[in-house]
Amino acid sequence: MEIDELNRMIRECKKCRLSETRMNAVCGEGNPNAKIKIMLIAQAPGEEENRAGKMFVGPSGKVLDELLSKAGVKRDEIYMTNLIKCMLPKCRKPKQDEIEACSSYLDKEIELINPKILVPLGYYATRYIFQKYKIQVPSKAKFFKVSGKLFLAGDRKILPLAHPATCLYNPELKQDLIKSYRKLHVLLKDCKWYPVCPMKRFYEEGKLDKKWIELYCKGDWESCVRYQMEEEGKFHPDWMLPDGTLDERLRK
Ligand code: SF4
Secondary structure (H helix, E strand, O other): OOHHHHHHHHHHOOOOOHHHHOOOOOOOEOOOOOOOOEEEEEOOOOHHHHHHOOOOOOHHHHHHHHHHHHHOOOHHHEEEEEOOOOOOHHHOOOOHHHHHHHHHHHHHHHHHHOOOEEEEEOHHHHHHHHHHOOOOOOOHHHHHHHOOOOEEEOOEEEOOEOOOOHHHHOHHHHHHHHHHHHHHHHHOOOOOOHHHOHHHHHHHOOOOOHHHHHHHHOOOHHHOHHHHHHHHOOOOOOOEOOOOOEOHHHHO
């Protein structure tokens, strides 16, 4: 199946009650042929998206554009989609049977687009992606603990972020969101220290698990303690791992 065929099915879908109240089912957007590494997954279309049949055209779209521009990421570098393709009346929470009815479209999009990095926005999209990749799901109240943190699931990375609409309800959180969305830019490049870092050598010698390389050196290197110390010119032993713990086995 091609993405066009999938989008045609989404537009015509009547699998759940949301088809009765929507104006338009909203399909994913982005260039499916570009070397897309990042897929943003929002919860569901808002009122303006429902009217226009397009992703992120309403107030949260404006916030998203600002967050992406501050992160130095262009919309055409990412693919954007929703967990639920039709508007939830009065922007209520999604019901479990609606998620079950709709999520096969998201599963198919992930298969067709094959992004390296999944970025679920907000609690429900994160909960679905964590369940799909067998990562422990936090309670809604503890979502902040995983937001902005990078996870590894096989060959894919998962970076949950707060939904841009959070800024509309809590403007005081905007600086936090700007900071966490900057990680999208970080994820598009490898750590500049990687070619000379002892972690590269340990990995190539088979002494270090790949997860360290994927989560830090080729992932969120700004969170690496080694990187931070390197930038500050502070001494750190070769056997110190990216999270700052010392691995005596690497010392030998
Ligand atoms: S271990 Fe840290 S400093 Fe070294 S390459 Fe990886 S991210 Fe960069």
